[in-house]
Structures are given as C-alpha cells and as structure tokens.
Amino acid sequence: MRIAWAITGAGHLLKESVEILEKLSKNHEVTVFLSAAGEEVLNMYGLFDRIKNITGGYYRELAIEMDQKYSYPISGRLSLGKYDLLILSPATSNTIAKIVYGIADSLVTNTIAQAGKGKVKTLIVPVDLEPGDVDTVLPSKLELAKCQNCEICTAQAACPKDAITPNVEIDLLKCIGCGACKNSCQYDAIDVGKIITIHMREIDIENTNKLFKMEGITVVENPEAILNNINSV
Ligand SMILES: Cc1cc2nc3c(=O)[nH]c(=O)nc-3n(C[C@H](O)[C@H](O)[C@H](O)COP(=O)(O)O)c2cc1C
Structure with missing residues (x-):
C-alpha cells in the first residue's frame, strides 16, 4: 500500500504515532509530511532522527514545510489519487480547526484538502478528542x-x-x-518526559466533533487503532 503520513506539532501521542509509522514503513511505501511545528516538536522529543531513518527514495520522501514553499506541490499527488491512504497523527487543535473550516494554508492542511479532492481515504488522530483533562508528556x-x-x-x-x-x-x-x-x-x-495534566478546551472538542461529519475522513482514537483501520482500506 502507498501511504501518506502527516505529523503536526503535538507532543501528545507523538511517540505513539512514530512507533506505528515505523511499523507501517516496513511493509508499505510511506511518504512523511511534516508541518513546521511538527518538525520542531519531533526534534524536542528526540524523535526526528527516527523519522529520517525510515524515509528516503521515491514515494518515501520526507516532505517539510520550508521546502514546499507556499503552494505545496507535493500534495498534488493526493489530488491525483497517487496514495491509497492519508494518515494524520497526531493532529494538533490548530490543524483540526483549519481542516474543519476548509483552510489549506500549510503543507499538512493542504495535503488533507488535496486528499479530499483526490478521494483518498483519510484517517485522523486528533489530540483533543474528549472533554476533560488528559495526561501528556513534556520535552x-x-x-x-x-x-x-x-x-x-x-x-x-x-x-x-x-x-x-x-x-x-x-x-x-x-x-x-x-x-x-x-x-x-x-x-x-x-x-x-515529565507528565503534566492539561485541560481540553471546549472549542477544540467542538472542532473535533465537526471532523466526524466530514466526507472521506475517519476519526481514529489513538495511533495504535490506525492498524485496525488499515485492514479495511
Ligand atoms: C513541546 C510542545 C508540545 C506541544 N504539544 C501540543 C499538543 O499536544 N497539542 C496541540 O494542539 N498543540 C501542541 N503544541 C502547540 C503546537 O505546536 C502549535 O499550536 C503549532 O502552531 C501547531 O502547528 P501545526 O498545527 O501546523 O503543526 C505543542 C508545542 C510545543 C512546543
């Protein structure tokens, strides 16, 4: 299978996402798309090299915001239906907010929009899923x-x-x-790796709820659950 995997700047569920991405890259062609914040946060958590190690080669590229300038040409592959699946994990509240309002002004939000146009099935793991408090890890x-x-x-x-x-x-x-x-x-x-508890904002939960109603998008509760969804593609 050919997979596009996008990472945004969330520390929450980041390590878990990288672990599943590494697993999938063994048996599938995976191109990785990083938001600018995604690149920074991966570095802060000592995970950037793990992404570098699994990328390289045609359709196994590491696409970063800065190289893709303002029009994100690589995301055109999604509108052409060149991938079987797009995964966004972890998805920040910022990127979810943009997606649900149709904004496509960054590498990752543009990739999601192009996937919709190319009818590429999209799985998203939002970090803000349920109301209440959640434990997360600091750099x-x-x-x-x-x-x-x-x-x-x-x-x-x-x-x-x-x-x-x-x-x-x-x-x-x-x-x-x-x-x-x-x-x-x-x-x-x-x-x-200090653990802190953060509160999920109502507006972020509202935005995630809007995501459930978007065509072509499946909301997945955590990175591990991506594996169950992959078999159905
Ligand atoms: C160490 C660190 C951890 C962060 N973790 C999260 C997070 O778990 N969820 C989130 O929504 N934003 C988090 N942020 C903030 C985002 O990186 C920031 O909102 C950024 O603008 C998101 O851009 P993007 O959506 O284009 O990746 C974190 C920032 C830092 C510095």
Missing part, C-alpha cells in the same frame, strides 16, 4: 528548584546543541531531546 525541562547554578554546568557542557542556559532554561528550539543533559547533571535538575 526536556530545566527544574530551577533543583539547579545549583554550578560554576561549571555539566549539563550545559554535555549539550551538543548549546541549548542550555544554566539556572535559566533549555532553549527548546535548539534541543534535540537527546537526554545528554539529564545524564550529566549530578543534581538531577533536568526532567525528561
């Missing part, structure tokens, strides 16, 4: 309460991207989530 974080502001910061020295300002913060736009900082700080001042 690397400097815990100021534990930071001793050492004269020589071993975490800063260990960081290959110069992302750490001791006693201030980790610059997430430089961080590649490698965890070298965590392992080097004797005061355990770096948190990697």
Whole structure:
C-alpha cells in the first residue's frame, strides 16, 4: 500500500504515532509530511532522527514545510489519487480547526484538502478528542528548584546543541531531546518526559466533533487503532 503520513506539532501521542509509522514503513511505501511545528516538536522529543531513518527514495520522501514553499506541490499527488491512504497523527487543535473550516494554508492542511479532492481515504488522530483533562508528556525541562547554578554546568557542557542556559532554561528550539543533559547533571535538575495534566478546551472538542461529519475522513482514537483501520482500506 502507498501511504501518506502527516505529523503536526503535538507532543501528545507523538511517540505513539512514530512507533506505528515505523511499523507501517516496513511493509508499505510511506511518504512523511511534516508541518513546521511538527518538525520542531519531533526534534524536542528526540524523535526526528527516527523519522529520517525510515524515509528516503521515491514515494518515501520526507516532505517539510520550508521546502514546499507556499503552494505545496507535493500534495498534488493526493489530488491525483497517487496514495491509497492519508494518515494524520497526531493532529494538533490548530490543524483540526483549519481542516474543519476548509483552510489549506500549510503543507499538512493542504495535503488533507488535496486528499479530499483526490478521494483518498483519510484517517485522523486528533489530540483533543474528549472533554476533560488528559495526561501528556513534556520535552526536556530545566527544574530551577533543583539547579545549583554550578560554576561549571555539566549539563550545559554535555549539550551538543548549546541549548542550555544554566539556572535559566533549555532553549527548546535548539534541543534535540537527546537526554545528554539529564545524564550529566549530578543534581538531577533536568526532567525528561515529565507528565503534566492539561485541560481540553471546549472549542477544540467542538472542532473535533465537526471532523466526524466530514466526507472521506475517519476519526481514529489513538495511533495504535490506525492498524485496525488499515485492514479495511
Ligand atoms: C513541546 C510542545 C508540545 C506541544 N504539544 C501540543 C499538543 O499536544 N497539542 C496541540 O494542539 N498543540 C501542541 N503544541 C502547540 C503546537 O505546536 C502549535 O499550536 C503549532 O502552531 C501547531 O502547528 P501545526 O498545527 O501546523 O503543526 C505543542 C508545542 C510545543 C512546543
């Protein structure tokens, strides 16, 4: 099967999505489409290289926002029906809001729109699915309460991207989530994978509900459940 897989900038369900994507790429041709935020957030969680490792070659490209400029030519493949399936996982509240109002101004939203025109079946895993609170995982974080502001910061020295300002913060736009900082700080001042609880906004849930009514789109509750839906394509 030929699959287009789009990733947006959600930390929630990101690792789970990458795991299913890796699985599918073993037996299917998979092209990966990243939103600009998707690329950044994959880096923050140390997952970007895993995407790079499974891409390469015709119909196995890694399409990124910046290379596709303003008209996203690669998404034309969807309007031509060149893929059997489009998967968007994880889908941010931002991208869902755009999709349900027909906006196609980014690589991922344009790919969804073109899939509709090319009648390519689309599976979407929205991060905001049900009302209430949800646990989610943070990228690397400097815990100021534990930071001793050492004269020589071993975490800063260990960081290959110069992302750490001791006693201030980790610059997430430089961080590649490698965890070298965590392992080097004797005061355990770096948190990697901290769980926090966030509240699902009503407007995001409303938008997800609109998604259920869109033609050609199936809402899937989590990345693992994508596998059940694949067999029916
Ligand atoms: C570490 C990190 C985690 C994020 N996780 C989420 C998330 O789980 N869900 C979400 O809707 N937005 C999340 N965001 C915010 C989105 O990245 C942001 O809204 C972005 O503009 C979405 O763009 P996109 O929809 O084009 O990917 C996160 C941002 C950061 C920095």
